[in-house]
Amino acid sequence: MVKYLIDANLPYYFILWNKPNILHVRDLNDTWSDELIWEYARKNNYIIITKDSDFSIKVLQKGTPPKVIHLKFGNLKMKDFHSKLYAIWGEIEKSIEENSMISVYMDRIEAIK
16 A cells, blocks of 8 residues: 655645545654655655655655655645645556656646656
């Protein structure tokens, strides 16, 4: 089963993430540095979901694991954020299967092998 680790900069309460294979950093330690989050995800086979470009840079520099889903929506109202992500979640999951990182924009998804 694919496992996802939600970065601290993303909402904790989101029905899409209320599944046993999805963990929020807040449930571990929301004061962890990016490096600790990266290492936890790598050791425990999680895909990181974040709005933080630092994780995208790490994938480009270090490779995978972990894989990264980088949400590049900008600032949205929570309702709009939830609606957008919920509408494209299936496409995100399919895209990350074959790629090391995907960047998710309002109008497209870009993948990096």
